Amino acid sequence: MGVPQPASGTRWRCTLCGNLTRFDVTRSTRAVEFVHLDLAGEPRVEEREIVSETIESVRCRWCNAVDQIELVDRPGASTTSTT
Numbered sequence: 001m002g003v004p005q006p007a008s009g010t011r012w013r014c015t016l017c018g019n020l021t022r023f024d025v026t027r028s029t030r031a032v033e034f035v036h037l038d039l040a041g042e043p044r045v046e047e048r049e050i051v052s053e054t055i056e057s058v059r060c061r062w063c064n065a066v067d068q069i070e071l072v073d074r075p076g077a078s079t080t081s082t083t
Contacts, residue, residue: 003055003056003057003058003069004055004071006071008074009073009074010071010072010073011071011072011073011074012058012070012071012072013069013070013071013072014060014062014063014065014068014069015065015068015069015070016060016063016065016068017060017062017063017065019060019061019062022060022061023058023059023060023069024061025055025057025058025059026055026057026058026059027053027054027056028053028054028056029050029052029053030051030052030053031048031049031050031051032048032049032051033045033047033048033049034046034047034048
């Protein structure tokens, strides 16, 4: 089961220690790459298209909690309200 990725109005937060800024993210990525080899045979990726990406786990860098990460609103994120 994947971990939800933050969107433009959300971010991760560790529910155990409150960390908002430091996480170790393990992800699986499938990509199509255009690789250019120079005359010496050294490869260089010139184009990369992400086909799919899944975040497998997010670990808090401060307290090492793995199953304690949640999505919270970013400060200043626009919220729609009716008045």
